[in-house]
Amino acid sequence: MNAAARSFGVSLPGFVLLSTLGLSLADGSGLTGVAIALAAVVMGWFTIRALAEHFKTQRWARLAAPILLGVLILVLWEVTVRALEVPFVILPPPSAIGSKITNSMPLLWADMVQTVVKGALSGYVMGCGAAFLTAISVDRSPFLKRGLLPVGNFVAALPIIGTAPILVMWFGFDWESKAAVVVAMVFFPMLVNTVAGLSETTAMQRDLMHTYAATYRQTLFKLRLPAAMPFVFNGLKISSTLALIGAIVAEFFGSPTLGMGFRISTSVGQLALNIVWAEIVVAAIVGSAFYGSLAMIEKGVTFWHPSQRG
Amino acid sequence: MMRNILSILTVVAAIIGLWYLLCIPMNMHEATQQAQRAGAEVTPATASERLQLGGIALAVQNPTLWPGAFGQDRPRLPSPDQVVAELWNTTGAMVLSGRSMTKRSLVFHGWITLSATLLGFVFGTGLGIILAVGIVHSRAMDMSVMPWAIASQTIPILALAPMIIVVLNSVGLQGLIPKAIISAYLSFFPVVVGMVKGLRAPGMMQLDLMRTYNATRGQTLWKLRLPASMPYLFASLKIGISASLIGAIVGELPTGAVRGLGARMLTGSYYGQTIQIWSALFAAAILAALLVGTIGLIQRRTLKRMGMQP
Numbered sequence: 001m002n003a004a005a006r007s008f009g010v011s012l013p014g015f016v017l018l019s020t021l022g023l024s025l026a027d028g029s030g031l032t033g034v035a036i037a038l039a040a041v042v043m044g045w046f047t048i049r050a051l052a053e054h055f056k057t058q059r060w061a062r063l064a065a066p067i068l069l070g071v072l073i074l075v076l077w078e079v080t081v082r083a084l085e086v087p088f089v090i091l092p093p094p095s096a097i098g099s100k101i102t103n104s105m106p107l108l109w110a111d112m113v114q115t116v117v118k119g120a121l122s123g124y125v126m127g128c129g130a131a132f133l134t135a136i137s138v139d140r141s142p143f144l145k146r147g148l149l150p151v152g153n154f155v156a157a158l159p160i161i162g163t164a165p166i167l168v169m170w171f172g173f174d175w176e177s178k179a180a181v182v183v184a185m186v187f188f189p190m191l192v193n194t195v196a197g198l199s200e201t202t203a204m205q206r207d208l209m210h211t212y213a214a215t216y217r218q219t220l221f222k223l224r225l226p227a228a229m230p231f232v233f234n235g236l237k238i239s240s241t242l243a244l245i246g247a248i249v250a251e252f253f254g255s256p257t258l259g260m261g262f263r264i265s266t267s268v269g270q271l272a273l274n275i276v277w278a279e280i281v282v283a284a285i286v287g288s289a290f291y292g293s294l295a296m297i298e299k300g301v302t303f304w305h306p307s308q309r310g
Numbered sequence: 311m312m313r314n315i316l317s318i319l320t321v322v323a324a325i326i327g328l329w330y331l332l333c334i335p336m337n338m339h340e341a342t343q344q345a346q347r348a349g350a351e352v353t354p355a356t357a358s359e360r361l362q363l364g365g366i367a368l369a370v371q372n373p374t375l376w377p378g379a380f381g382q383d384r385p386r387l388p389s390p391d392q393v394v395a396e397l398w399n400t401t402g403a404m405v406l407s408g409r410s411m412t413k414r415s416l417v418f419h420g421w422i423t424l425s426a427t428l429l430g431f432v433f434g435t436g437l438g439i440i441l442a443v444g445i446v447h448s449r450a451m452d453m454s455v456m457p458w459a460i461a462s463q464t465i466p467i468l469a470l471a472p473m474i475i476v477v478l479n480s481v482g483l484q485g486l487i488p489k490a491i492i493s494a495y496l497s498f499f500p501v502v503v504g505m506v507k508g509l510r511a512p513g514m515m516q517l518d519l520m521r522t523y524n525a526t527r528g529q530t531l532w533k534l535r536l537p538a539s540m541p542y543l544f545a546s547l548k549i550g551i552s553a554s555l556i557g558a559i560v561g562e563l564p565t566g567a568v569r570g571l572g573a574r575m576l577t578g579s580y581y582g583q584t585i586q587i588w589s590a591l592f593a594a595a596i597l598a599a600l601l602v603g604t605i606g607l608i609q610r611r612t613l614k615r616m617g618m619q620p
Binding site (some may be wrong): 045048049051052061062065066068069070077089090091107128143144145146147148150151154157158162163165166168169170237240241244249252253254256260261264268269273276277279280283284287291 | 465555
């Protein structure tokens with residue numbers, strides 16, 4: 001504990017002090033500012049190392065280490081950009097991005113609703129639902145299953161995002177075309193995972209259902225679907241990222257004057273990079289929230305699985 | 311093996327059949343238009359009446375005009391044979407006539423995209439492996455960097471692509487390098503996450519054996535950890551290379567590039583050249599399949615020589 005206190009006692013105050021110093025005299029200070037920022041980074045890194053060495057099992061340390069690394073990078077970014085007076089069109093400082101986010105909340109919210117709720121989410125539900133039902137109906141025919149699995153695996157590795165211009169041409173500029181792109185992107189990964197999950201039961205378990213004289217439907221609902229859930233959630237989680245990517249990139253090919261992809265592609269053209277960064281921050285938050293909520297549901301549904309019991 | 315091939319062929323044939331069938335309602339409006347101009351009887355007589363109808367209703371009312379739905383110049387949905395013919399005309403036929411590096415040739419455009427993909431892939435996987443080695447050997451890096459690497463999988467980082475292109479363009483970098491950077495960071499994170507898992511694959515027993523041999527950390531890495539990580543490495547390389555290709559294609563979209571498969575799709579969508587979009591899409595798909603297949607082949611040969619696979 002003594003060693004821990006000593007290493008913290010130097011590095012943490014050092015990091016805080018150097019960071020505040022760097023931030024307060026950053027503007028136009030040139031290489032001096034950069035040197036202070038680098039010193040702050042070194043101090044911050046020592047803090048993380050002290051955390052890792054002395055508190056590796058503590059829960060708060062596991063949370064604090066990545067947050068500290070994030071703060072460290074933000075400080076380095078902010079001070080360096082302001083000290084060297086990097087042009088705004090190349091890299092805006094984080095503070096400018098932050099103030100842009102707070103200033104243009106309504107705009108970001110409207111873009112988010114257009115892209116995520118209307119485009120990504122509706123397509124995600126349709127695509128994953130269709131893939132799930134297809135998997136269950138295909139499951140009764142071993143012949144089709146043998147054919148569909150390799151084809152599905154193959155298609156899942158293809159750059160499906162390239163169908164975006166075609167689907168925008170068919171379904172128009174509004175959210176319908178984005179939902180269609182999302183359906184095309186999530187269908188096969190979800191299908192392959194569900195089909196694989198449905199064949200997860202062992203012969204022993206199926207025999208047991210047989211001795212109970214369970215019907216196909218009972219076996220499906222009481223044994224095979226629950227057993228398939230880890231795979232289904234894996235497919236759902238992969239698809240959540242794909243859905244956001246599909247909805248955003250599809251907007252590069254044409255959209256109403258609204259949406260995250262639209263804002264990114266037009267603002268990049270006007271070199272208004274702070275709004276672009278703001279959209280990316282929103283996309284990151286939405287993406288991890290989406291994934292995180294799926295992981296929470298998974299924890300509740302597949303509580304029996306070894307990976308959840310930890 | 312034979313049974314599998316039969317199943318796969320059935321599924322593929324079903325998809326192609328469905329595609330041909332879809333061509334009829336998709337292209338029926340144009341087909342009736344052309345038939346009327348040629349003097350045939352069409353059953354809602356005016357074009358505005360036909361626009362009220364859906365494609366399927368129109369197809370049902372004019373069964374004699376179905377052949378007109380195929381072989382159009384700018385169909386809404388080109389038939390498979392049109393796409394294959396266009397693919398052959400822009401690749402094989404041009405190679406045979408020695409014009410494989412002209413602007414109409416997909417070999418040329420494919421090469422532009424491929425070179426960016428491969429350059430980015432090599433850098434991305436190289437850096438990914440180095441970071442994974444660092445994470446496995448330093449607890450501080452493990453605690454601070456790893457959560458970010460995992461979180462980055464859940465956010466749509468592809469949204470950064472347009473900004474990278476434009477920012478690098480404003481500092482004078484154009485063409486290959488910006489696209490390769492996008493490819494690199496898309497393949498980077500899957501490799502980091504996969505390799506960390508792989509380098510940790512050796513069990514306690516094996517690590518203890520290395521310790522009894524008095525092996526240094528470097529020796530343990532070279533003789534135990536790296537060989538043990540090979541299956542994980544190849545699995546993440548497959549994900550990485552298809553992500554790289556997608557990155558290179560999307561990297562060609564925002565600046566209105568004139569060369570590359572993404573540029574072919576973009577110009578095709580500007581000028582309504584549907585056949586061109588579809589052939590570029592299939593060229594990208596074939597490229598992806600070739601790249602993943604090559605890695606699969608290397609994987610099989612390497613693992614066989616290492617004795618990890620029969």
